[in-house]
Amino acid sequence: MVKRAWNKWRSGYMGRLIGESFYAQGGLYGVAIFAMIMVAVTTAGSAFMMEYIVDAMTNPEMRGWAHIIALGVVGLFLAKAVASYIQSMYLARAGNRIVAAQQERVYRKLLNHGIAFFSANESSDLLMRTTNGAQAARQLIDVLVTGFVRDALTLVGLVVVMVYQQPILSIMFFVMGPVALLGVRYLLKSVRAIMQAEFKSLAEIIRVLQETSAGIKIIKVFSLEDRMIDRMETAIRKVEQRSNDIAKLQSIASPLMEFLAGLAIAGVLVVSTMGLAGSEQPTAGQLMSFITALLMAYEPAKRLSKMRVKIEACMVGVGMLFGLLDQEDTMQESPDAHDLLDGPGEIALRNVTFGYHGAIPVIEEMDVTFEARKTTALVGQSGGGKSTIFGLIMRFYDPDQGGVEIDGQDLRGISFASLRRKISYVGQDTFLFSTSVMENLRCSAPDATDEEVVAAAQAAHAHTFISELPEGYNTHVGENGTFLSGGQKQRIAIARAILRKAEILLLDEATSALDAESESLVKEALDALTQDVTVIVIAHRLSTILEADNIMVVQDGAVIEQGNLDELMQKNGRFRSLFDQQFKKHEPGAEVEA
Incomplete structure (x- = not known):
């Protein structure tokens, strides 16, 4: 059972994080842990030295040792100061490296996903997972290392001093300590739910800021300032409330420990004055050493009592981080993918059927060929599937049925890098x-x-x-x-x-934002650019594609007409209808004005 529990823990997020972090940053953590051990030893040693300090001041027989004891105290505290500096510096370096490494991993993972992933996930949520998740990973490691090494060893060392100086009085500490820890376990059930709600509220704040930045013109035009302020204030209030709830849970342990520490000190005072501490009356130095160790044990014991609450809070962010890292890539390169072989640049959709997220097909059984080194124009109603064709050619998506080929090579067997080198795009x-x-x-x-x-x-x-x-x-x-x-x-x-x-150029309304003069100049540039290049143009303004080698009319996911300008005008079909809607002069071969 113990082995099964250990394996479960190792396979969980915490086990993965610790294993990966210590493997990658083992040297930094090794130095930090050694420094923490020194801090624990010197802290216990400073409590133990109180016996000799007090005895040197109160016992005439010990005054000759005062200078040696003073030097010992200076050396002890100097060693603690150096160890504390090394601990903080190396722990910070390791933590910063963890944050950077996790953020790099997440960003690489995001870039491996296809376009569909970003359509299904809001940018504010991804931003929260990348930033807060990485910070939570760092905080979790810090809590575990400092808790199980520095605080635990410091507490053990101080307890040893207490037991050595006053074993009977130490029993009171052992009785009070577990009482405080029992109270903390009842706080843990609420922490995770509160932290999850806080992450959602933080994501809403980021979302409002992004929408404000991107849509400020619409906000101003339609006087939406009050509405956006209400959204932001609601999100901020929720974050504030969650933060207050977490602070309340984390703060309960401190007054509880302080009250119990007060009881313990009061008990020590009563027991020591009543002569119940043992058969021999303790010296002033021994009693001071015990009380010093007891008081110094308060801080590490308090931190340890709050550690579980912090761990639960961090695990929410760590879970979000690994949840993102563990998602299967929405668009994967074939394990045996090869570079796209050189060819003229012919593009073909072979009986392609495709629908976004498995929904109703946008394209159904489309079988078309885009001739190499020719210009093909796609026209038709919005939502007919023209931009989807571009997405399939650039392999942002894979067809549900059929295949997309360039020079007879199915894109699913082609490496992403070689495919993207073949294509240029203007949207x-x-x-x-x-x-x-x-x-x-x-x-x-x-x-x-x-x-x-x-x-x-x-x-x-x-x-x-x-x-x-x-x-x-x-x-x-x-x-x-x-x-x-x-x-x-x-x-x-x-x-x-x-x-x-x-060698392949995809133009999606590439001149839509240009005035007539600029469009004319850019069209000249595009004419020079498209020589000996396979070009596919999406256009709603027919004036931009009248000289195309082939024009395809796309409607409801199918090519219903195709041919050059003269051929389509003679058919008197859908293209002729679109042409008549845009131009007053519509005779084949006539001069056309936009």
Whole structure:
């Protein structure tokens, strides 16, 4: 039974955390633990020295030893001070390394997940798990190490001094101590539930802040300030209440221990004056040594009595952390994945059926081919499945049935790195990192020279406005490009795609944020970029795709029409209807105005 319980503990979160942490940071913890042992020994030694200190001051026969005793006291406290410094420093280093290591593990784990994972999990929850979970792991290790090493050994050493000096009086301590510990066990049932509720409230605070930052325009336009304030105040009040509840539970042990310590000291005083401490009357030094050890034992005993409460509180965060680490990757690379072989860049969806999270299919039995080194446009109603096709090609998702191929190679057998090198993407929701313009451009091609970056910006007609920024290409764009206009952000995104020089280019409303003049200039740049490149364009403005080699009309997860402009206009079908809705002049081959 003991072995089974031990294995269960080891397989649990606490066992995993301790095993991993001590394996990785064994050297730092070894030094810290040795220093803690020295702190415990010197603490007990200082209580033991009280006998000689008092006797040297009160007994004339001992006064000759005063200088030696004084030097001994100085040496003892110096050793304790050095040991305490080493303990704190190395424990902090090990704890900081644990936090950093756990956060690195979680972030790597997050990046291994597919897009579906981030759609199903709120960013505020992930942020709480990554930050608070790692801190909880560090706190748990600190509590266990300091509790079981420093406090436990210090308490044992002081008890030894007490028993050595006054064995009968020590019995009172042994009677009072367990009484305090029994009271603590009744507090543990409430701690975990309170901490879980507190984590949820903290996540709500982060969520409100994120929504405020991202949606400040909507908040201002629709006068939602009071509503957002109410949400924030409610979340803050819940965190405050949970914190107060935890503080109350953690604080109960202290007054209980203080009261029992007072009883013990009072009892020692009564027993010692009544001559019940033994057959021989203790010396003043022995009695002072005992009382000193008793008083010094109060702090480690108090910390040990509160340790279980702290452990339970930390285990909630540790559980959230490991719960995230243990989740199976939503998108996994095949164990025997190989690099995508060179080819012209033909893309095919072979009888593909796909629905998000196993729901009603967005695409059903789609069988289409995107010709290599040609431009194919996807048009049609919103929600028809156009963006889903992009997600499948970039392997953000795997089809429920069928397969997606590039040059006849099923993407499920291809390495992620080689697939992503083959593809460049520009979306309508342009994302920029909170760094300089240069770094945002270079992220698509880290080895690109400054000259190549500038050339790409010129091709996207972004060089002029970038040069006019306060620090040119070194200007920071702010969070998601907040210091730039929508059109400027989109031109940087297009320049980023140009710099990548990929063989497949996916454009999702890539010019939607541009004015007519900028769109015309960027279209010229894209025309040069798309030479000998497989291009797929999603467009709602038909003026941007009239020269495409092939136009596919996607509706309800199926391609219902395809052909070039003239062919589709002659069919008088869905594309002709869309064309007529957008243009006054709709004769095939006629000049078109947006």
